[in-house]
Amino acid sequence: MDSITDPTTKKTRSREWKMFLFITIFLFPILSIIFVGGYGFTVWMLQLFVFGPPGHGG
Numbered sequence: 001m002d003s004i005t006d007p008t009t010k011k012t013r014s015r016e017w018k019m020f021l022f023i024t025i026f027l028f029p030i031l032s033i034i035f036v037g038g039y040g041f042t043v044w045m046l047q048l049f050v051f052g053p054p055g056h057g058g
Contacts, residue, residue, distance in 0.1 A: 047053055
């Protein structure tokens with residue numbers, strides 16, 4: 001039996017494609033937005049409470 005025409009192989013390949021599309025279309029963009037937003041929030045809070053706004057330190 002050819003492995004490409006095997007029903008379980010087709011099912012596995014279909015599931016792999018669905019997971020790949022889910023990861024590239026939904027998961028990575030959502031994670032990048034969360035990461036960048038979290039970093040921006042951290043910098044904002046540090047400037048607000050610890051370091052002060054950026055500018056000339058004179």
